[in-house]
Amino acid sequence: MTIRLLIVDDQELVRTGLRLFLTTQDGLEVVGEASDGDEALDLALRTRPDVILMDVRMPRVDGVEATARLTAAGIDPPPRVLILTTFDLDEYVFGALRAGAAGFLLKDASRERLLEAVRVVHAGDALLSPSITRRLIEDFATRTSPLSPPDGLLAGLTPRERETLVLVARGLSNAEIAAHLVVTEATVKSHIGAVFAKLHLRDRAQAVVFAYEHGIVTPGSP
Structure with missing residues (x-):
C-alpha cells in the first residue's frame, strides 16, 4: 500500500527537502505541497492524502487552526496530521492534539524517526516525541x-x-x-x-x- 503525503510548510526549502527525501522511500508518494494552512485544506480536499506533514507557524492560517479545520471538514477517510515543527512549546502541543493531530514531531528528528512517524500515524496510532510526552505529563502535574x-x-x-x-x-x-x-x-x-x-x-x-x-x-x- 502506498501512503499518500501532503507537505505543508511556509518555507520552500523545507518543503523541497522533505519531498526529495520522501519520494525516494518505498511506499510513499507526495501528492502535494502547501505554503499555509488555508492552501492545505484546499489541497487536502482535492488530493485526499493519507498523512499530512503540518508545520505550525505559517502566515494566514497556522498549523493548529488548519488541523482543526481539517478535522471538521468531514473528509472520508480523514487524513492523519503529523505536526512537524522546530518549536517545542506546550501551547502548540496541546492546541494541536486538541485540534485532532495524530502526532507531534520536532524537525531535528532523524530521517529514520520521520519515516517511522509517518507509518505509525498512518497505521492509526498516535506519536509524540519523548520530550513532548515528558512536558505533557509535567504540565498536568501542575494542575490542581x-x-x-x-x-x-x-x-x-x-x-x-x-x-x-x-x-x-x-x-x-x-x-x-x-x-x-x-x-x-x-x-x-x-x-x-x-x-x-x-x-x-x-x-x-x-x-x-x-x-x-x-x-x-x-x-x-x-
Whole structure:
C-alpha cells in the first residue's frame, strides 16, 4: 500500500527537502505541497492524502487552526496530521492534539524517526516525541483542579475498558497492555476501540489528554 503525503510548510526549502527525501522511500508518494494552512485544506480536499506533514507557524492560517479545520471538514477517510515543527512549546502541543493531530514531531528528528512517524500515524496510532510526552505529563502535574468527565461517559465503560484507558494514558503499547492484563493483543485492540467509541476519542493521543485532564490518572500515581 502506498501512503499518500501532503507537505505543508511556509518555507520552500523545507518543503523541497522533505519531498526529495520522501519520494525516494518505498511506499510513499507526495501528492502535494502547501505554503499555509488555508492552501492545505484546499489541497487536502482535492488530493485526499493519507498523512499530512503540518508545520505550525505559517502566515494566514497556522498549523493548529488548519488541523482543526481539517478535522471538521468531514473528509472520508480523514487524513492523519503529523505536526512537524522546530518549536517545542506546550501551547502548540496541546492546541494541536486538541485540534485532532495524530502526532507531534520536532524537525531535528532523524530521517529514520520521520519515516517511522509517518507509518505509525498512518497505521492509526498516535506519536509524540519523548520530550513532548515528558512536558505533557509535567504540565498536568501542575494542575490542581481536573475537569469532571461528561455525565455518563465513564459509567458506560466496563471495568476492563477503564483499566485499559489508564494503561493507554500511562503510555503502554498494545503488547505491554496485553501482558499486564493477561489477554491477547486482539482483545486489547477491541477494548481500546470500545473506549474510543464510548468517549468519542479519535486516537491514543486524545485518550492520554482526556485521561489526564479529567483526573482519571494523575502523574506519579501507580
